[in-house]
Amino acid sequence: MSDLGVAEIPVDENERPLPPPAAPAKNALLDGPILRTLLWLTWPNVIALTAGTCVVIAETSYIGRLGVEALAAMALVFPTVILTMTMSGGAMGGGVASAIARALGAGDLDRASTLAAHALLIGLCFGLAFMLGMLIFGPKLLELLGGRGNVLTQAIAYTQIFFGGAVVPWLMNTMSGILRGTGNMKLPSLLMLSSAICQIILGGTLGLGLGPIPQFGMSGVAAGSLIAYLISISVMSWYLFSGRARVVPKLKGLRIQWSMFIDILKVGAIAxxxxxxxxxxxxxxxxxxxxxxxxxxxxxxxxxxxxxxxxxxxxxxxxxxxxxxxxxxxxxxxxxxxxxxxxxxxxxxxxxxxxxxxxxxxxxxxxxxxxxxxxxxxxxxxxxxxxxxxxxxxxxxxxxxxxxxxxxxxxxxxxxxxxxxxxxxxxxxxxxxxxxxxxxxxxxxxxxxxxxxxxxxxxxxxxxxxxxxxxxxxxxxxx
Incomplete structure (x- = not known):
């Protein structure tokens, strides 16, 4: 202020007025028009989920080529597979996205990064629990659902491969939840789309056999899914830990904080x-x-x-x-x-x-x-x-x-x-x-x-x- 009480205009070394400071960048998720922002975030998800539906149709088609018993076996394992994907993606993944979004909304980037690391630990633990549970009790469960003879044998073959790698879909959907919590819908959706294409190609190739590749049947179909998920995990891991994401999981020197687990699980576990x-x-x-x-x-x-x-x-x-x-x-x-x-x-x-x-x-x-x-x-x-x-x-x-x-x-x-x-x-x-x-x-x-x-x-x-x-x-x- 000058002696006359008039605000002085800041100038540079050549006595030219400096431009006014730039306004802080707005967050579209917090400040943008609600309907337009919602629709902009929705369309990548529509494409990705439609691709997931195509995978179900395609798998049904080429499993049918393996015979009626293979179709019956898939019908036995399908509920547990869907349950795994919806729990890890929609339920726990939603809990992860919610916790990170709330932290970012409060302007606490450090907390969001710590939550992301704890979310990965949760995904790892739940994946191991699903793996052990289905490998130990899966055959008995499939038998209770009505599996008999060769149908049961093929269902168990699928279960041993898919749930032997249950950590993979859990980590994939956890990483997707982290990215979605920051408002990034495009990368998880793009990877879901590419994963669907890979599932169809790899599952069909390994399940039915193609060229020099032998026919692995139901085990090959399950392996195709896991390989496709691993490709998605590789891309998301690179994106998250390279600093390109808004939130980088703090794994180095991580100290376990139970409050972080509670913040995620109070939504994800109940969901x-x-x-x-x-x-x-x-x-x-x-x-x-x-x-x-x-x-x-x-x-x-x-x-x-x-x-x-x-x-x-x-x-x-x-x-x-x-x-x-x-x-x-x-x-x-x-x-x-x-x-x-x-x-x-x-x-x-x-x-x-x-x-x-x-x-x-x-x-x-x-x-x-x-x-x-x-x-x-x-x-x-x-x-x-x-x-x-x-x-x-x-x-x-x-x-x-x-x-x-x-x-x-x-x-x-x-x-x-x-x-x-x-x-x-x-x-x-x-x-x-x-x-x-x-x-x-x-x-x-x-x-x-x-x-x-x-x-x-x-x-x-x-x-x-x-x-x-x-x-x-x-x-x-x-x-």
Missing amino acids: CFSPLQSVLTISIFTHMLASFGTEVLAGYGIGARLEFMLTSISFAVGIASVPMVGMAVGAQRIARARKIAWTAGLVAFASVGTFATFIAIFPDIWVNLFTDDAAVRAASRQYLSTAAPMYAFLGLATAMYFSSQGAAKVIGPVMAQTARLLFIGAGGWWLLTHDATAQSFFMLAAASMVLLGVLSCASVVLTRWGPKQRLPAVSPALS
């Missing part, structure tokens, strides 16, 4: 119950429908494939919302965090609902892709016309689940999944005891989707996302 309950719900419902015969069961299966494909859209939206909500919560901008959650829910509800309702009106577009059997077509049309419009509520529930992960308040959506499981179990038992038709079970499935969506929204409304407000201390009255 793991959601895919577990989802698989259990589908298993119970499938078991109930089996009493109506093969045609009804097959018709439901065709509808369930559409559900799996469309909910991948809501997964893409939900995963994108995790770092946005997490950073907003970390920055104590709770109103913005909630607005992100409702925007993600609306996008998921509308996008899934639009496609599903179209198929419900014109079911043959989907059904004719899978079967020529008249009875199966009739059952599938009946299921889709009843349940498909309600897929929108599944999309809504998925978005609420991931947004709650970002806020580190995931108990509500998990309890909503529990309520759906109990609803299906109790409602299905009542229908079975009253000789209900298959249509009644289809209505039960549709009602359970609405219940899940409504309860998931209610959990977001009723759960406090911000810190608890402390009451001001009351000073003692003067005597």
Whole structure:
């Protein structure tokens, strides 16, 4: 200030005015338009998850070339494989992304780097637990699921290879969670896409045999998946530890801090119950429908494939919302965090609902892709016309689940999944005891989707996302 109280303009050595200091760079996840930012983060995930769906279709195709027994073996191991991928990616991976995003939102880069290192330790430990559990108890589990003879033998062969390397998918999805927590959706999605291509090529080559490469059968299919995952891990490791990522895991001289584990596990560990309950719900419902015969069961299966494909859209939206909500919560901008959650829910509800309702009106577009059997077509049309419009509520529930992960308040959506499981179990038992038709079970499935969506929204409304407000201390009255 000059003697006259007027602010002096800074000048350089030639007495020329200096330009004003640059404004601090804005974080798009914290300051950008919500819908546009959400959609920008979502589209890479849509491509990657669509590629994952293509892998399932391709694997089914070339495993079918190995024979009916190989297809049956894959049906036995598929639930455990999907459970592994959803737990490590969507559940624990979401917990990792949430913790890192909240740390970055609070401006604590050092904490985010330390969390990343602890996340890798969690991925390693869970991978080892899955490996030991399936190698020791896997054969007995597959037998309990109905595996017999050569079908059981082939299922065990797949399990020994895939779960012998269970650490690999766990570390891959943990690294993806670290990157997504920083808002980087493109690299994990690009690697998921390239991994899908590698899985199809390597799995087919090793499983069926090509040129000088012998046919390894189900073991080769499993090995192809692990090799593809290892390629993704190599690229992400280079990116993370070369300093190119916003967060570099602090492994050198790492001191274990239990608070870091708790910050991740309070979201990730609880979230793991959601895919577990989802698989259990589908298993119970499938078991109930089996009493109506093969045609009804097959018709439901065709509808369930559409559900799996469309909910991948809501997964893409939900995963994108995790770092946005997490950073907003970390920055104590709770109103913005909630607005992100409702925007993600609306996008998921509308996008899934639009496609599903179209198929419900014109079911043959989907059904004719899978079967020529008249009875199966009739059952599938009946299921889709009843349940498909309600897929929108599944999309809504998925978005609420991931947004709650970002806020580190995931108990509500998990309890909503529990309520759906109990609803299906109790409602299905009542229908079975009253000789209900298959249509009644289809209505039960549709009602359970609405219940899940409504309860998931209610959990977001009723759960406090911000810190608890402390009451001001009351000073003692003067005597």
